[in-house]
Amino acid sequence: MATRVTFIGAGNMASAIIGGMIDSGFSPSAITATSPSDAFLAPVHERYGIHTNTDNVAAVAQADVVVLAVKPQIMKEVCEGLAGVVQRQRPLIISVAAGLDAATLEAWLGGDLPLVRCMPNTPALVGTGASGLCANARVSDEQRALATELMEAVGLVEWVEEEHLLDAVTAVSGSGPAYFFLMFEAMEEAGVKLGLPADTARRLAMQTALGAAKMAMASDKSPAELKRNVMSPGGTTERAIEHLEAAELRRILAEAMDACAARAREMAAERGGR
Ligand SMILES: NC(=O)C1=CN([C@@H]2O[C@H](COP(=O)(O)OP(=O)(O)OC[C@H]3O[C@@H](n4cnc5c(N)ncnc54)[C@H](O)[C@@H]3O)[C@@H](O)[C@H]2O)C=CC1
Ligand SMILES: O=C(O)[C@@H]1CCC=N1
Numbered sequence: 096m097a098t099r100v101t102f103i104g105a106g107n108m109a110s111a112i113i114g115g116m117i118d119s120g121f122s123p124s125a126i127t128a129t130s131p132s133d134a135f136l137a138p139v140h141e142r143y144g145i146h147t148n149t150d151n152v153a154a155v156a157q158a159d160v161v162v163l164a165v166k167p168q169i170m171k172e173v174c175e176g177l178a179g180v181v182q183r184q185r186p187l188i189i190s191v192a193a194g195l196d197a198a199t200l201e202a203w204l205g206g207d208l209p210l211v212r213c214m215p216n217t218p219a220l221v222g223t224g225a226s227g228l229c230a231n232a233r234v235s236d237e238q239r240a241l242a243t244e245l246m247e248a249v250g251l252v253e254w255v256e257e258e259h260l261l262d263a264v265t266a267v268s269g270s271g272p273a274y275f276f277l278m279f280e281a282m283e284e285a286g287v288k289l290g291l292p293a294d295t296a297r298r299l300a301m302q303t304a305l306g307a308a309k310m311a312m313a314s315d316k317s318p319a320e321l322k323r324n325v326m327s328p329g330g331t332t333e334r335a336i337e338h339l340e341a342a343e344l345r346r347i348l349a350e351a352m353d354a355c356a357a358r359a360r361e362m363a364a365e366r367g368g369r
Contacts, residue, residue: 097125098241101154101186103173104164105130105139105147108191111219112162115248117143118222129154155180160241163190163200167366170195174203181208187238189245191215193269194362197231197258209233211242214261214269215249224250225271227264229257262359266352274351275304 100116102109105128117123127146130136136147148154155161155177165173170192181188181204188210190200197212204210211234215226226246230239239254246252255261279300286296311318326332 097122098159099125099157100127100160100162100245101158102126102128102162102164103151103154103177104128104166105135106164107217107220108215109162109164110139110142111217111224111249112164112191112215112245113139113143113145115219115222115250116245117145119248121248127154127158151177152180155184155186158184158186160187160189160245162245163188163192165192167192167195167362170200171203171366174200178203178205181205185209187211187234187241189213189242193265194359195366196363197229199363199366201231207233209235209238211238212258212261213242213246214264215246216268216270216272218272219249222249225268226250226252227261227268228252228254229261230254259360262356265359266355270355274348279304 100121102113109128113126113128116126123144124146126143127148128136128139129148129151131149133147133149136149139145140147146154151173161177161181163170163173170190185208188200188204188208189212190197190210191213192200193214195212197210200212201208201210210231212229213226214228216224218224219226224246226249228242228246230242234242243252243254253264255264279297282300283293283296286300287293291299307321311321314321316324322336326336
């Protein structure tokens with residue numbers, strides 16, 4: 096029988112994963128999503144043909160995998176409401192919530208459960224996400240493979256063996272899309288100062304980022320070597336890169352990512368973990 100997957104929450108992240116799963120061949124009839132209000136459920140039901148339910152407990156009663164996809168602020172209440180049914184059913188739990196550690200979630204759910212923590216990112220919405228995953232000791236190899244399959248439906252999956260490394264994943268890819276969006280804003284503004292129409296500068300900046308990422312992924316050369324290939328000696332790129340290095344872009348990025356990881360640790364502490 097097909098693996099039955101229940102999503103607690105039917106918002107952005109749940110919809111992205113559900114859409115990816117269906118595109119990669121999962122049967123909609125094996126997927127259920129929940130939300131307290133039918134208004135949230137109607138769009139996912141209509142779009143994907145999955146089951147929906149306003150009752151979390153009923154939706155989990157037959158599940159092999161439960162994906163926790165509600166906001167971190169309401170996770171405690173949601174998990175405590177599910178503790179009875181998950182202790183009976185013992186599904187694999189996958190949490191995509193930021194800043195909530197595995198032990199805290201497991202305790203809210205009554206303890207002793209296989210649990211995978213996942214840090215996704217919003218490009219999952221367009222099937223090009225990047226997720227970091229970490230399993231607790233109770234997750235079997237089969238369950239690991241299942242978690243990989245689900246998250247690969249919306250992009251790249253990287254496992255880390257120590258949970259604190261998910262803070263580093265947050266700093267690289269969880270929050271990372273925002274760094275590139277900032278670059279797009281800045282490149283557009285600078286392009287306009289150089290005389291380009293804003294939408295032209297924006298399109299050129301975005302296509303350049305897409306091209307650079309595709310090229311780097313397809314190449315066996317390092318980013319440093321690819322960068323050197325663009326920099327003709329005495330040319331234009333060399334001048335721009337000299338400016339970025341002199342302004343210590345590398346140090347600025349390292350400090351920003353340190354601050355990001357530190358905030359992830361603080362959030363976990365605020366919410367009852369670590
Ligand atoms: N790394 C990242 O960039 C991202 C991480 N996340 C994580 O994913 C999780 C979900 O975020 P979004 O999808 O953006 O939120 P969202 O607000 O779009 O969706 C939350 C869903 O939960 C439902 N909900 C509310 N109370 C509920 C309850 N008691 N029982 C069941 N469902 C309930 C809402 O109706 C809604 O469908 C969060 O924990 C967030 O930390 C989400 C987006 C990006
Ligand atoms: O900014 C945040 O807290 C969440 C976690 C990673 C991306 N968004």
